Amino acid sequence: GENVEQHPSTLSVQEGDSAVIKCTYSDSASNYFPWYKQELGKRPQLIIDIRSNVGEKKDQRIAVTLNKTAKHFSLHITETQPEDSAVYFCAASSLGGYNKLIFGAGTRLAVHP
């Protein structure tokens, strides 16, 4: 089955700096790659996603890149703000198996003023 690895597990940056989180996946059939932000005790919030027919997608300060050949995808946050502090999860799914999501282990991002 699918396996998703995520790095780093923790990331500390100064306000205004960029943050990059990387994930790799194992199943070449995976074609949907969402990123979620989760605050303590809350539901995961979808912040951006990318599908396998696209290499890069951007939404204001957030961007995601996908390299299908290497089976990895990355989240880029620019001009970080303290409110970006949270745990970020990547995930992967494929059309087979009801599109079930397999999550990475998560990255705890701390943005210091």
Place this chain on the structure above:
Amino acid sequence: GAVVSQHPSWVICKSGTSVKIECRSLDFQATTMFWYRQFPKQSLMLMATSNEGSKATYEQGVEKDKFLINHASLTLSTLTVTSAHPEDSSFYICSARARDRGPADTQYFGPGTRLTVL
């Protein structure tokens, strides 16, 4: 739009009792619902996938007789933790895929239910 609710938001129960958690899609019909468990400072682990009117598909290592899932309608799925023990204490989150709303692969998450077993 695409709101998923869970009830209760938190529950405390005694060891050996059963607890039922409801997951509802409020403004859409869900083709598939998923149940996840999240231990403190860990990731979301998929427990099972359920489709309306059919048996749930459990992930490897998840006891189907302990975690009973019923998906009686296109807007409601329930998870019953039977004979709960302290090690079942966790954050249980459901999600749903929508019929006829947005991309088919997008999942909408509920707010989660915190279960504490004493």
